[in-house]
Amino acid sequence: MNKPQQPHIELRTSPHVKAAPTVEQIMRNVVYALLPIAAFAVWQFGISALALILVVTGSCLATEYAFSRSAGRGNTLSDWSAAITGLLLALTLPPGFPLWMGAVAGFIAIALGKTLFGGLGYNVFNPALVGRAFVQAAFPVAITTWTPAGLPGRFVEFIPTTLALPFMTPPAVGEWSKQQVDSFSGATPLAQWKFEGVITSTSDLFTGMVAGSAGETSALLILLCGIYLAARRMMDWRIPSAVLLGAFVTALVFHLLNDQHYPTPLFVLFSGGLMLGALFMASDMVASPVTPWGVWIYGLFIGVLTVIIRYFGGLSEGVMYAILLGNALSPLIEHITQPRIYGARKSGAKS
Amino acid sequence: MTLLRWFGRKTFSHGVHPQAHKEDTADKPIRRLPFAPRMIVPLAQHLGKPSRATVKVGQEVVRGQPIAEADGFMSVPQHAPATGVVEAIRLMPSAQGPRVPAIVIRVYEASNQEVLWRTPRDMNALTPEQIIQAVQDTGLVGLGGAAFPSHVKLKVPSGAVIDTLIVNGCECEPYLTTDHRVMLEQGPDLIRGTQYAMRVVGARQAIIGVEDNKPDAIAAIRRHLPADGSIRVEAVETKYPQGAEKMLITSLLGREVPSGGLPAQIGVVVNNVGTLTALGRLLPRGEGLIERVITVAGPGVKKPGNYLVPIGTPLRFVLNHVGFSGSEQEVILGGPMMGNAVASLDVPITKGSSGVLVLSNSEIQAETRRIHPCIKCGKCVAACPMHLNPTQLGLLAAKREYDVMAERFHLKDCIECGCCSFVCPSSIPLVQYFRIAKSILRERAA
Ligand code: SF4
Ligand code: SF4
Numbered sequence: 001m002n003k004p005q006q007p008h009i010e011l012r013t014s015p016h017v018k019a020a021p022t023v024e025q026i027m028r029n030v031v032y033a034l035l036p037i038a039a040f041a042v043w044q045f046g047i048s049a050l051a052l053i054l055v056v057t058g059s060c061l062a063t064e065y066a067f068s069r070s071a072g073r074g075n076t077l078s079d080w081s082a083a084i085t086g087l088l089l090a091l092t093l094p095p096g097f098p099l100w101m102g103a104v105a106g107f108i109a110i111a112l113g114k115t116l117f118g119g120l121g122y123n124v125f126n127p128a129l130v131g132r133a134f135v136q137a138a139f140p141v142a143i144t145t146w147t148p149a150g151l152p153g154r155f156v157e158f159i160p161t162t163l164a165l166p167f168m169t170p171p172a173v174g175e176w177s178k179q180q181v182d183s184f185s186g187a188t189p190l191a192q193w194k195f196e197g198v199i200t201s202t203s204d205l206f207t208g209m210v211a212g213s214a215g216e217t218s219a220l221l222i223l224l225c226g227i228y229l230a231a232r233r234m235m236d237w238r239i240p241s242a243v244l245l246g247a248f249v250t251a252l253v254f255h256l257l258n259d260q261h262y263p264t265p266l267f268v269l270f271s272g273g274l275m276l277g278a279l280f281m282a283s284d285m286v287a288s289p290v291t292p293w294g295v296w297i298y299g300l301f302i303g304v305l306t307v308i309i310r311y312f313g314g315l316s317e318g319v320m321y322a323i324l325l326g327n328a329l330s331p332l333i334e335h336i337t338q339p340r341i342y343g344a345r346k347s348g349a350k351s
Numbered sequence: 352m353t354l355l356r357w358f359g360r361k362t363f364s365h366g367v368h369p370q371a372h373k374e375d376t377a378d379k380p381i382r383r384l385p386f387a388p389r390m391i392v393p394l395a396q397h398l399g400k401p402s403r404a405t406v407k408v409g410q411e412v413v414r415g416q417p418i419a420e421a422d423g424f425m426s427v428p429q430h431a432p433a434t435g436v437v438e439a440i441r442l443m444p445s446a447q448g449p450r451v452p453a454i455v456i457r458v459y460e461a462s463n464q465e466v467l468w469r470t471p472r473d474m475n476a477l478t479p480e481q482i483i484q485a486v487q488d489t490g491l492v493g494l495g496g497a498a499f500p501s502h503v504k505l506k507v508p509s510g511a512v513i514d515t516l517i518v519n520g521c522e523c524e525p526y527l528t529t530d531h532r533v534m535l536e537q538g539p540d541l542i543r544g545t546q547y548a549m550r551v552v553g554a555r556q557a558i559i560g561v562e563d564n565k566p567d568a569i570a571a572i573r574r575h576l577p578a579d580g581s582i583r584v585e586a587v588e589t590k591y592p593q594g595a596e597k598m599l600i601t602s603l604l605g606r607e608v609p610s611g612g613l614p615a616q617i618g619v620v621v622n623n624v625g626t627l628t629a630l631g632r633l634l635p636r637g638e639g640l641i642e643r644v645i646t647v648a649g650p651g652v653k654k655p656g657n658y659l660v661p662i663g664t665p666l667r668f669v670l671n672h673v674g675f676s677g678s679e680q681e682v683i684l685g686g687p688m689m690g691n692a693v694a695s696l697d698v699p700i701t702k703g704s705s706g707v708l709v710l711s712n713s714e715i716q717a718e719t720r721r722i723h724p725c726i727k728c729g730k731c732v733a734a735c736p737m738h739l740n741p742t743q744l745g746l747l748a749a750k751r752e753y754d755v756m757a758e759r760f761h762l763k764d765c766i767e768c769g770c771c772s773f774v775c776p777s778s779i780p781l782v783q784y785f786r787i788a789k790s791i792l793r794e795r796a797a
Contacts, residue, residue, distance in 0.1 A: 121724030290729035
């Protein structure tokens, strides 16, 4: 018998097989799921939205690259997480948001929201929301300046605010918007309801032909993309479900108490950033609990809080702060929902 | 768990579903492998104290002859796997890594290798205590992989009352099909062994739990069941680690072994089908355990199958015999979920070796996987059959906070099944961390 060749033996520890997916696969799929939403934003709002998405994402990638290099973590762009932050952040901004402010938002999201904590996996808050919260405070006017969807000239002409120069007051876009569409009130459906008592039809909200942040307008599309991710097991379906359930039930209670004053639960679900927040930001794994009960408590908390802020806060939108608060509470929620370990029941009795 | 049981499928909660890869060997009948020219019999092939050699270098031994004796109750004797001469008693490589003392036997080529050393006995005449002694004399240990001395398992702690013997027919590790073949081919031995074990522990009933992807094995065993209904076969869900003792008890009986406790406390003793089959054959004949069935499989093996091999056969000989392409990356003793990668092909098959796998990089997918920080996806929490929190345990392990791991996060309940590492998208070697943490805590306590 021949002597066997001495094989090249690798020494690894068990388990010697691994399940898919890897971090890269998960993150890449989230990017895939966000792309249709981004494409729809471009279709609705034209080249301004496109430029915004490119600039914000580019700013996030550049910041990630610079910081991870200097922190000695090597090139972390390949894990795709910075791309997700960039896309998400861009989608939560008004489509005509000045590009330079978008670049600042991207920088803050990655620098303050992520690398300061130690990079991927260590961030306490969703980085995109950190960036969003920062520009909300820094540029309160620009972040509440809305433009109508579906303007005829959107593919050839920038919204005037887009190209505002750094540290200059952006041109008032209200007049421009009114010229484009007579009836445009300069508000999102949520703000219209809150401050003017006008309710946009649910079907318009569902398909998304309304004013709003670049990527939050089509609830239907966001839902479909989210379901794709959950079906591929790249997202924990329980968190978005819990957020939407919490918001729905809270809105229903208020609507039943006073249907003149409070809108229908469906309006609440499909307006503003709730859908995008529930499916793509609350579900951010890093900043949410890992325990089975924890994810439900966390999600419900965010859902309920979103509606409370919308109804009783000074802002028309509440999902961003609700998620940030949820992020902050996440360690506590996880702490009090540690799973009951196997065999912990004293008697070992039959169940 | 209650909920799962209502849905009708006997199972435990959590766990994972690795690809089974059993098609290459499941239908291959057990065949005997020739004798290697040299056998290596380690003195520690079991949990507990290593045995003590009773032969000298240069001494001739016949197949089946005891060559090392048990050193106390938590120990078993070793028997000569072949007729030959003791060439050396020295340190030899082991699957676990460190070199261990072993008896090396040069096998006589001309010998017909008949088992000459046996002391047939009338099983009906033995008391439970005598059976336990007889089991220890066979040198039998758990053949499923854990290698726990069988006679120790059959010794019911005082005060405990055993109502059920569970026979573990769940070969949940991918690739392995030895138990499957044994159930198909050696039903009468299995039933006989089960009955001996029931007598020793005083169990009224025995349940043979088999994963539901082996209907042929279930049918084969049914044909041999005794008419009195004391032994029955039940199908359980195919998932990993269904073959873990605690998981199988929960699947079949809905009982949980208390944390830190033993199955006997809830009236159960568990034994592996391979072990009880060996018991059923060896006890009446009064023979020692000198061979076992192993699965040799994986993409690097030309003739995969189930082979009966003498204990002590070096891996190199096994691989040489089944045809080995040589380009593969990893040689594993045991299954891919819990087995050990070996550093040397001079490592022998021992009593606890259930398989030899030759895996390539495409199977282990390791080259392409980078280790990332934990992204808190929670997949490990959802996979852990012991309902631990591997995320937290992993973070604490990285900070070397071993005491917190043990006190607040129940490290000691980890059964080292590897489900958490298996699912982790960040490829964090979680179970490896936990093994290290446990051994450090053990050292500190000692
Ligand atoms: S599976 Fe890995 S990445 Fe996911 S929570 Fe567990 S340790 Fe973290
Ligand atoms: S190795 Fe331990 S922590 Fe990991 S899944 Fe198994 S029992 Fe749970």
